[in-house]
Amino acid sequence: MEEVKKIFDHAVGEMNNALDHLETELSKIRAGKASPQMLDGLYVDYYGANTPLNQVGTVNTTDARTLVVQPWEKSMLVPIEKAIQAANLGLNPQNDGIVIRIAVPPLTEERRKDLVKKTKAEGEHCKVTIRNARRDANEGLKKALKAGLPEDVEKEATLKVQHLTDSYIIKVDKHLETKEKEIMTV
Numbered sequence: 001m002e003e004v005k006k007i008f009d010h011a012v013g014e015m016n017n018a019l020d021h022l023e024t025e026l027s028k029i030r031a032g033k034a035s036p037q038m039l040d041g042l043y044v045d046y047y048g049a050n051t052p053l054n055q056v057g058t059v060n061t062t063d064a065r066t067l068v069v070q071p072w073e074k075s076m077l078v079p080i081e082k083a084i085q086a087a088n089l090g091l092n093p094q095n096d097g098i099v100i101r102i103a104v105p106p107l108t109e110e111r112r113k114d115l116v117k118k119t120k121a122e123g124e125h126c127k128v129t130i131r132n133a134r135r136d137a138n139e140g141l142k143k144a145l146k147a148g149l150p151e152d153v154e155k156e157a158t159l160k161v162q163h164l165t166d167s168y169i170i171k172v173d174k175h176l177e178t179k180e181k182e183i184m185t186v
Helices: 002-028 074-086 109-146 151-184
Strands: 043-046 049-052 057-063 066-071 092-095 100-103
Touching: 002 109, 002 151, 043 074, 066 074, 074 092, 074 100, 109 151
Parallel strands: none
Antiparallel strands: 043 049, 057 066, 066 100, 092 100
16 A cells, blocks of 8 residues: 555656646746746856856836846846847847846737647646656556555556546646636737
8 A cells, every 4th residue: 555655646746746837837928918937947148157047137027018137247238138039039128228128019819829829738748747647657556466456456546546637637727728818818
């Protein structure tokens, strides 16, 4: 029974990680309003080292359509501006010598549909990860069965893993539905 609990706990951990990753990725997909998370994952050339933007300055929103990047060193204004342009996020940074302002343009209908597709692709990737965790758990249970685990315990544990998988797939669908509504709201 200890082996079954260990397998089940590992599957729960893997599925939680997949859901956390989905939430992180969805937060990066903009829904028409400015959000500092839009620039997460952006790296800047900091004296020859690729450094995350949040380690060379702060990113804030002044209103629903404007991001402001305040570097800790004035010399970082140009590298930050270049990194934003190179990231191909559809944003146009404006360097005023003190901060970088980024006006977030309103989304077109076509761009909204593209973002919904991207959202669904992220959701599908998460579902695949969840199903892989289910497969790994089931394989672990089969090995435990060969090692002497009673068959009825293995069947019950396999059902439990399937119910867990179903519950996580529902959570993913709810996240996707919420994000899709957010994107499509004008």
